[in-house]
Amino acid sequence: MARSHIAVALGAALVASLIISQLVINLGFPKVEFWHWRLDQSYHGTPQTQFLGEKQSGEQADDPASYIVGVGKADITGPVVELNLMGYANSSQIGTGLRQRIYSRAFIVGNPSDPSERIVYMVLDTQSGDSAIRNGILEGLQAMGPEYSVYGKNNVAVTGTHSHAGPGAWLNYLLPQITSLGFDKQSYQAIVDGALLSIKRAHEGLSLGTLSAGSGKISDTNINRSLFAYMANPESERARYGDDVDKTMTLLKFTRDSDGKSLGVLNWFPVHGTSLLGNQTLIAGDNKGVAAYLFEQDAAAIADAAPGFVAGFSQANVGDTTPNVLGAYCEDGSGTQCRLNDSTCGGKSQDCHGRGPYFALNDGGAKSCYEIGKRQFQGAKSIYGDSGSFKSISGKVRSFHTWVDFADFTFTLKNGTTVHTCPAAMGNSFAAGTSDGPGAFDFVQNDPGAPSNPFWNIVGSAIAPPSKKQRDCQYPKPVLLNVGEANTPYPWSPNIVDIQVLRVGQLVIVVAPGEATTMSGRRWREAVHNQIEASGIAKDPIVVLGGPANSYSHYIATEEEYSVQRYEGASTLHGPHTLNAYINSTLTYLPYIADDVSGTIQPGPTPPDNRDKSISLITGVVYDGAGIGRSFGQVTKDVAPNYAAGALVQVTFVGANPRNNLRLEGTFAAVEKQNGDGTWTQVKNDEDWELVYQWKRVSGLLGTSDVTITWDTGLTQPAAGKYRFKYYGDSKAGGKITAFEGTSGEFSLA
CATH class of the missing domain: 2.60.40.2300 (Neutral/alkaline non-lysosomal ceramidase, C-terminal domain)
Incomplete structure (x- = not known):
């Protein structure tokens, strides 16, 4: 569905979905109606002539390292009670309160002499970016007046920190809506409104400034939760890397010219937002929310940090990472490690759980979450303080965005073989979950065979039976849920995916709609790096991958990992060539971030917008009572x-x-x-x-x-x-x- 452990309530969810579909047909549920919050329409932003005037007065007028930069932060905390949390897909994980508010953080970079050359990179404390959220943000920007018309589809990237502890019910497609009982407009609107406010604040604070990038290793914050699949990658390729997950954080520092103060930082580092466990019910931003909070609090004591300092801790190739760094163990009394190939204990996945630093406290992962967040903060702070390691960013600001239909995308591999992708589908091991959140039924990872319970064949066929062509295309994945061809009452999962890249000088950001695994991210970044150098777009490029972003497209495993059919491979929607399709599409459009761009990128096919179709079985608040002899607040x-x-x-x-x-x-x-x-x-x-x-x-x-x-x-x-x-x-x-x-x-x- 919409996160790595959606299978926790899969059976109940599937049955519920069938009931919902029938209710829609029989009863005619009304459409969800939307309102769009309007920012202060009297505000029209900082005039562009201000920046042109400053440049003309002699402030680095011809310095390619001079940008306009801005940072902003705003609250996006939706309903904290009586709503399903988004991430583990556990229908019984209903919010009961708040541990920490969640936020949108926006980072704007632009060319002082050309207002059209802007990018906006957003880091939301949510499970992912999403089509519904992105559409709402883009519509809101259009409504904010001509000053905001420079921000649009091509240059706005909406990423999530991948927290599994935020309010749910805001996603575009049916599959992730099932466990939340549909779509909740209050939850959705809180995210959209806060995201717009963070952009507004970043825009209002735009000033001339510089960017610099540094990096450092954080060794104690993530491990690979799917090592058996990772080991399927070629030994020669694995030997090029010292670790089975990426341990390097890349950090971008935003510095204001007028006083040399740092406005904020934006970094990329891969670790799942699953420190807080599926049995806790308090809203929070998980470990990256903690990391951002600690850096922003600490900035008050940093001499060169400006008031309102914003710290964005973005995800990277997160797919097979986990913050449960002690490993996966059997919680059945044996104390043994889970079986490597399928993450089971006694043949079942339910007792296999990853352990965070303080797993023994039985606090829902709270202290482990704080610790993993603190380690990321400390790593980022160490990079921030090592000024000698930073490289100045200089060069053009460029971006592109397009959509590509992966239901049947045909392309040629480097070896000359013609291959194609498939309509979206989930395999059996999707229902097994992971050691961060095991599934509730009789599935295990690394399972390429038929389900042991024939009930699942019946359920899968009732949703949308896969054709022989689909089964052959997805092979060796056994198709459990043929979600890409399920459209009743509206589409279940995306077939049309985002391809987006942002560039600031030699910094290139690949915006990934799915959760790329460690090796997938490495291949994708390397392919982009090599083509940028070969084509002369930038010298010594710094290539990072950020996501899951824009439209959530589940996982992106390598072809070798896909063949193993653990969770990540089973959740790679579009077949064994999914990663290569993303790489091919990205490289195809890379010329649009060159200094001298010719032509206009085509938008591609338009994905479905399900906001006005989405079902909601979520009841509202009827009334509150204080009780006899009591008063509110007593x-x-x-x-x-x-x-x-x-x-x-x-x-x-x-x-x-x-x-x-x-x-x-x-x-x-x-x-x-x-x-x-x-x-x-x-x-x-x-x-x-x-x-x-x-x-x-x-x-x-x-x-x-x-x-x-x-x-x-x-x-x-x-x-x-x-x-x-x-x-x-x-x-x-x-x-x-x-x-x-x-x-x-x-x-x-x-």
């Missing part, structure tokens, strides 16, 4: 008067459903510290990892609920003093939503 379990440093401090309030108001750019929970004059200052809020907001339904009939706020004072060692909690909520009654506040008792922290 404390029901107060704090103690005194706590030692390192203690967990907790309070419970009479709550209301947080879906009534997402409080974007705000907070549900806060900690305040008393000042010497008796006033109070907020010191912690929803952005902070150590402050957790949990919501619990008490009575569905009465509409009552509790909110518990917990502060882990041991994480950041706050100063001694007097503190209190604040709770900000919104209740619904008679269709009206009313804001309220709650305040805990005061407590001293020694």
Whole structure:
């Protein structure tokens, strides 16, 4: 579906999908209607003449290393309760609160003398980019006035950090919608609105500046979760690399000319957003969200960092990586490692789980997540501080985007063989899941045969039975779900995929719509690097791969990995030649990022836009009740008067459903510290990892609920003093939503 462990609820999801389809036919569900949030229409951006004027006044007018640069960040936290989390495809993983808000971070680079030469690279704390989200962003930019017309399809890249702990129900295709019970416009709109706001803030802050790139090795943050498949790649190829996953982080620094301050950093490093496990239900940005938070917090103490410093931790060739760096073990009491070839314990996948640094804490992966995020932050900070290793970026700003139909894309390999891709399909091992999130049924990885339970043949045939041509095309993948030819009630998975590349000087960003495995990413980058050098587009290019982006197209395994049919190969949609098709398409259009571009790239076939077709079985908030003798925001379990440093401090309030108001750019929970004059200052809020907001339904009939706020004072060692909690909520009654506040008792922290 839409993430690597979608199979966790596959059986229930498939049955649900059939029911949904029949309901649509029989009952005629209404279409989802959309509204498009408008930014302040009185704002028309920074006039381009400002940059032209600055250049004409003598500020590096002819320096190819001088760009206009801007960074922006905005809240995209959707519903934190009563909605399925996006990533593990576990229909029982329903949000119950918030560990840390999630964000969109936008990075703009442009040519000061030519407004048309711009790129926008977006890093969203979501499972991936997506067609629905990207369409919403592009439509929003068009509505923001002529100043934003420079941003469009060709130069805007929407990537996700691949967190598995964000709200779901915002994707374009049916398959990832199944476990979330369809499409939720509140979840969708929160992401689109926040993404637009992050671009607006980056645009408003545009200034003359420079870019520089550095790199460094982070050795303790990722391992290969599918080593058996990786080993199928040629030994001679594997011998060229010291590791079975990429350990190098590439970091881009944005520096403002006027004062030499750093506006932010954008880096690429591959590690799955699966530190937080499938059994935890709090919203967060997973390890990359933590890494970005730590860098942005730390920037306040960095002398050359500007206020509003933004840190983007983007994914790379993430497909077969895992943050569970201790390896995969059998959680059946044996304590043995899972079987290498199929990640099973006693022949079943359910007991095979990857272990993070603090797996023994049984905290849903929270401490392991923080640790893996901290390691990425420390690696990025080390690169940032090593100024001698940076290379200045100079040269043209270029970009292209097109769509290619991979349902039957014919092309020629380097050896002269003509091959083609296939309509999208999932294999048996897709349903087995991975050691980060095993499947719930009788499937195992590395399984090229027929399902052991004939029920799955019936289900697969009911969706869209694969033809002999499709089975032959996908071979050796046994087709479990023929999703590329399933269009009832609307398309299940993408056949039309994005091909996009951004260039700033010698930095070239390959924007991948799927999760490229380690070796796939290496081959793709190398092919682009070689052609750029051979064609003279740039000398000594720095090629990075970012994704999953734009339209989520699941996995991209090498042909050799595909032949093994572990999870990654089974989830490579378009057959064994998928990777080579992406490489071929990318190289075909590379001339469009040359200095002297001739002609206009054709947009390609238009993929389906399912936003106005998507089903939603997600119910809204009907009403909230405080309960007899109680009021909203009332404390029901107060704090103690005194706590030692390192203690967990907790309070419970009479709550209301947080879906009534997402409080974007705000907070549900806060900690305040008393000042010497008796006033109070907020010191912690929803952005902070150590402050957790949990919501619990008490009575569905009465509409009552509790909110518990917990502060882990041991994480950041706050100063001694007097503190209190604040709770900000919104209740619904008679269709009206009313804001309220709650305040805990005061407590001293020694």
